Amino acid sequence: MIRFTGRSSATTVVKNKPTPHGFKVWVVAQGGLFLRWIWHKPGSSFGPIGLPIQRKRKRGADEEPRLSLTQRVVVYLVSLLPCAIYHVFFDNLFSSPDLFRILRKEGWGATGTARSNCGFYRPFVQMKAADKAGGSELGYNEVRTAATPDNLVNQIIWKDHVLVMFLSTVHTGADFELRQRKRPTARTAQSQPIRTFFGNEEVKVFPIPSIAAAYNDEMGGVDRGDQRRAGKGYDHHVSLSFKPKGSLIGSPSGVRLTGGSAFLMLLSTLTDQPALQGRFFELVTQSHQKYSIFASEGKTLQPA
Known part of the structure; x- marks a missing residue:
């Protein structure tokens, strides 16, 4: 749920x-x-x-x-x-x-x-x-x-x-x-x-x-998995008007977020890209680093 x-x-x-x-x-x-x-x-x-x-x-x-x-x-x-x-x-x-x-x-x-x-x-x-x-x-x-x-x-x-x-x-x-x-x-x-x-x-x-x-x-x-989401998700409530937009694309520098609201929930829309999902989870679940997600176009995931 x-x-x-x-x-x-x-x-x-x-x-x-x-x-x-x-x-x-x-x-x-x-x-x-x-x-x-x-x-x-x-x-x-x-x-x-x-x-x-x-x-x-x-x-x-x-x-x-x-x-x-x-x-x-x-x-x-x-x-x-x-x-x-x-x-x-x-x-x-x-x-x-x-x-x-x-x-x-x-x-x-x-x-x-x-x-x-x-x-x-x-x-x-x-x-x-x-x-x-x-x-x-x-x-x-x-x-x-x-x-x-x-x-x-x-x-x-x-x-x-x-x-x-x-x-x-x-x-x-x-x-x-x-x-x-x-x-x-x-x-x-x-x-x-x-x-x-x-x-x-x-x-x-x-x-x-x-x-x-x-x-x-x-x-x-x-x-x-629910415990991971609870512990590693974004630390604010979801707005009632929240609508995931944008896409994830692979790049030599890692995973790039483009076009609109780039949140962790965006991953739930990518059911047809298992390879990219795996790369994304590999980044965000590393216990020794924290990653920031930028909503502006062209920014990449970088260590905080």
Whole structure:
């Protein structure tokens, strides 16, 4: 979410978010850098801007599974990246076995948490419900796995302080990695197994499933990007009449800003120039230098 409190038909309200009111943007990120993104316009007739229209299913034809609008955003954003093999991580807002099958068909690996109503293995869903009620069948750090009937997607549950549900086309649930964990402060019935495991120790180093370790390491790219924007953006409020204009062009001396209001937000209009975006981020994210942005025509980015 990009904060904006002015009047606009393009703003969205998402309650319980750090930025509840503003422009909604769908982003694929790595290490806090936004690689590709598409804008979102609220309303049943709109949604993610630029998303290809899903063709109608022909009667009797064996076609790929139908995805929700939110799930199609994942496939579309990854398709905008340079042609390569990717391992994509996302949370349970997007996950379903059908989405993972399509990503696998495209040659991309995927790992994500899942919700009980996404089509997950029924016995595991029942175990999740029992865990919520404080009657978990699993001990702390115990793993159970089951493949989908077509053997294309792994369904994995892991008992942390709560029972976590994963889908993956990369991890099997059989591999473990050493991690340092702190004893949780929660004292619910769900967290009893982990409190028993830690005993009086505040910190322990022990193996946890590789899928959980990788998910914790790789998730949060968008959140880290939001932190970068908050810490390295321009230090004034956006005017209600703010309209990004101008363009970025490459030059031997670096990146040049020309023609009108040259602000960091200008970068969000350059979705078709990934090479230039990378150069721009390389300049402005160097921790040992600060760069000034000049709005007048012909000025270049120089160390302050």
